[in-house]
Amino acid sequence: MYVVGEKCLGCRFSDCVAVCPVKDCFKLGANMVVIDPNLCIDCGLCAQVCPAEAISHDLESQLQWIEHNAKYAKIWPAINEMIEPMEHAQENISKENKAQIFDSTKGIGQK
Numbered sequence: 001m002y003v004v005g006e007k008c009l010g011c012r013f014s015d016c017v018a019v020c021p022v023k024d025c026f027k028l029g030a031n032m033v034v035i036d037p038n039l040c041i042d043c044g045l046c047a048q049v050c051p052a053e054a055i056s057h058d059l060e061s062q063l064q065w066i067e068h069n070a071k072y073a074k075i076w077p078a079i080n081e082m083i084e085p086m087e088h089a090q091e092n093i094s095k096e097n098k099a100q101i102f103d104s105t106k107g108i109g110q111k
């Protein structure tokens with residue numbers, strides 16, 4: 001299972017969305033995306049293209065984010081096309097402990 005983790009927060013580059021072969025697999029939040037665990041086919045393409053290295057198959061370190069991906073995949077709208085990264089995405093790549101900026105509201109702004 002692939003999971004989007006906290007490194008996505010404040011970046012939301014969405015290169016992952018562009019390469020994912022499964023329709024509606026990614027869902028859009030206000031400051032990150034998540035993967036729908038019921039749709040993901042574990043191809044791994046998304047993890048290879050994420051500029052923030054936010055997508056992981058390392059489940060032991062991702063328990064909180066496994067829950068977040070499953071929960072918000074049921075709530076947030078699907079995203080099937082790449083969108084503009086967040087305004088400060090480049091500088092946010094290297095920030096640590098971003099979990100505190102998690103925003104549970106659904107994302108908007110898909111082209």
Ligand code: SF4
Pocket residue numbers: 002016019020021022025035039040041042043044045046047
């Ligand atoms: Fe989509 Fe493959 Fe990533 Fe799953 S592992 S979210 S199917 S690109």
